[in-house]
Amino acid sequence: MNESTFPPGVQKYIKKGQTMTAAQTAHRARMRQMKFDTIAVHGMYGMEAALANQGSIVEPGYFSSAQHFENSDHMEASLAYLMPSWTYSRIANPTVHYLEETLALMEGYGFEGKVSACATASGMAAVFMATNPFLTTAEGDGRANIVVSAKCYGGTFMLFQERYQAERGIEVRWVRHALDLDEWDSLIDENTRFVFGEMPSNPTLAVMDIAAIAELAHAQEIPFIVDSTVATPALMRPLNHGADIVVHSVSKSMATSGFAIAGALAARHDIPSQVGPPEMRANFALYVKLLPARDFGPGMSPFTALMVLNDLRALRHRMDYISRNTMQVADYLAQHPLVESVRYPGLENDEGYAIARKYMWLVDSEDEYGTAVNRYGHLMAFTVKGGAAAARQMFDQLQMIWRATDLGRIKSVATIPAISTHQQQGETGRDLAQVPLNLVRLNVGGEHPADVIADLEQAFTAVRHTSVFALQK
Ligand SMILES: Cc1ncc(COP(=O)(O)O)c(C=O)c1O
Incomplete structure (x- = not known):
């Protein structure tokens, strides 16, 4: 849209908008020089923004559905997207x-x-x-x-x-x-x-x-x-x-x-x-x-x-320690006699290990560990020996790990994808995606890994005595 086609009053706001944009660009450029943790903590909310928000040092919550304008010129410039503004919360919000x-x-x-x-x-x-x-x-x-x-x-x-x-x-x-x-x-x-x-x-x-x-x-x-x-x-x-x-x-x-x-x-x-x-x-x-x-x-x-x-704000630290917890749980499961296979890209025998090692690094880890370190996240999956029934029995015995279709949580959560997240795509879709019926997906949370392992262990122990495993012997 050509700015000169707007009335002089609107052009005044467009100019004001250019100054506001330049200030934002300069602030963004400053933040791009900062370390990852600093960005996670402050983002683009700086002192200037705080002073315009009663000095609040935390980003304020704007729950208003719409923005009030100084006058019709301000409104026109804003709705033409020619100055920073948010207008209406479906479109944008501070x-x-x-x-x-x-x-x-x-x-x-x-x-x-x-x-x-x-x-x-x-x-x-x-x-x-x-x-x-x-x-x-x-x-x-x-x-x-x-x-x-x-x-x-x-x-x-x-x-x-x-x-x-x-x-x-x-x-x-x-x-x-x-x-x-x-x-x-x-x-x-x-x-x-x-x-x-x-x-x-x-x-x-x-x-x-x-x-x-x-x-x-x-x-x-x-x-x-x-x-x-x-x-x-x-x-x-x-x-x-x-x-x-x-x-x-x-x-x-x-x-x-x-x-x-x-x-x-x-x-x-x-x-x-x-x-x-x-x-x-x-x-x-x-x-x-x-x-x-x-x-x-x-x-x-x-x-x-x-x-x-x-x-x-604490994403990097959390992903670091929960990834380390998950590695311990993956190692435990990889050794377990009732586990058929473990999927975790941090395991050396995982088919994705070399590629995961190439791409998955804890950001800025060299500052903390003296050298860059790989971290592989807190999602993993494993298949249970004895097929779908055994997987369900083991799953049903979990006492602390939540049974829910969720991941990324600070609390450990498990699901059986074939009957939950990947149920509706049907058998053909699951074959394509290689999601077997005995696959358990596990999101390892921030609990002490020994307690996560203990919960898994008691669940395996409980099913070890059931007919599914008795049949296997
Ligand atoms: C990898 C991935 N992408 C996208 C989605 C969809 O996200 P949401 O549930 O927030 O709509 C999910 C949800 O589990 C997911 O795991």
């Missing part, structure tokens, strides 16, 4: 803005280029908002396809399979073996709208070579989207390795207390895409926020943003 800036700084940590973020009401809203803009029917001839790792969260599987493929005719090309670059390569072509993978994946902890897949996608000018929920930016930042867009279920380790359902996407500027307007490629996250998200309405509540900001 509290949510502080979270978005923090997430962009975290995902962009160590990345040279510019990064922006858009917060959403859930992780699924983030997956939807990160992918739907590439599926416009106005362009292309109806032969659009998407290339997606089959090892992904059940909700993501259903979005792609049911909503996109079955309802809209977009071909989903499932990658069965995320580590197989030839498979990715053979599925990407000139009609591919985006390439998508989860790392590590829920629930089987599959990994993929992000840099190599980004190269394959970029050779065709196609964006590569990574769901990095399980790793969090404390352990992996895909934009540093060539990914274009990162999506998160912020509901998980980022909001570990369990008080929020939340999501976010973070994107580098100037992404590749065969479709969409230039402004979408220039700043994908901002484009999504101001246009498609305005129209679809998946915005995050400011209350949720406050909860998440609060949990984010």
Whole structure:
């Protein structure tokens, strides 16, 4: 929009907006020089913002649905998106803005280029908002396809399979073996709208070579989207390795207390895409926020943003010690006679170990440990000998570890994906994603690992005497 076409009164506000934007840009540049923990603690909420907020040293919660304007000129400039403002809470909100800036700084940590973020009401809203803009029917001839790792969260599987493929005719090309670059390569072509993978994946902890897949996608000018929920930016930042867009279920380790359902996407500027307007490629996250998200309405509540900001401040430390706890639990399970197999990328015999070791590092760990250290997060899975019945018996005996379809929690939680998170995709879908009936997914929390192990041990002991195992002898 050409600013000179606006009346002089509106132009005055546009100029004021330019000054406000310049101050924000300078503050962002200062924060980009800070260490990860400092970013997690302060984000973009500094002294200037505090003084404009009664001196509050914590980000204030703005629960008002709408913004009052000084006059009609201020209103017009704001609604034309020509000055920083938030207008209406479905479109933007100051509290949510502080979270978005923090997430962009975290995902962009160590990345040279510019990064922006858009917060959403859930992780699924983030997956939807990160992918739907590439599926416009106005362009292309109806032969659009998407290339997606089959090892992904059940909700993501259903979005792609049911909503996109079955309802809209977009071909989903499932990658069965995320580590197989030839498979990715053979599925990407000139009609591919985006390439998508989860790392590590829920629930089987599959990994993929992000840099190599980004190269394959970029050779065709196609964006590569990574769901990095399980790793969090404390352990992996895909934009540093060539990914274009990162999506998160912020509901998980980022909001570990369990008080929020939340999501976010973070994107580098100037992404590749065969479709969409230039402004979408220039700043994908901002484009999504101001246009498609305005129209679809998946915005995050400011209350949720406050909860998440609060949990984010100690993210790095939490991911460090809970990853170490999880390693101990994985080692225990790997030795257990009633466990068939363990999926945890930190185990040396895990098929993803080499790739996980390449990408999953505790951010700034050299400052603390004298050398960079790998950390692999707090999600793992294992299969129980004796099949589905044995897995259910063991699961039913847990006394402290919660039985719930949740992960990322500070409290240990377990589920059987085949009857919960991955139930609705059916047997064929589960075969594709390699989710067997006897797979137990375990999110190790912040309890002392000895107590987590003790709970697992008593659960195994209780089923050791049941008929399922008696039959095995
Ligand atoms: C890897 C991953 N992505 C996305 C989602 C969806 O997130 P939400 O439940 O916040 O919508 C989940 C939920 O479990 C997930 O595990």
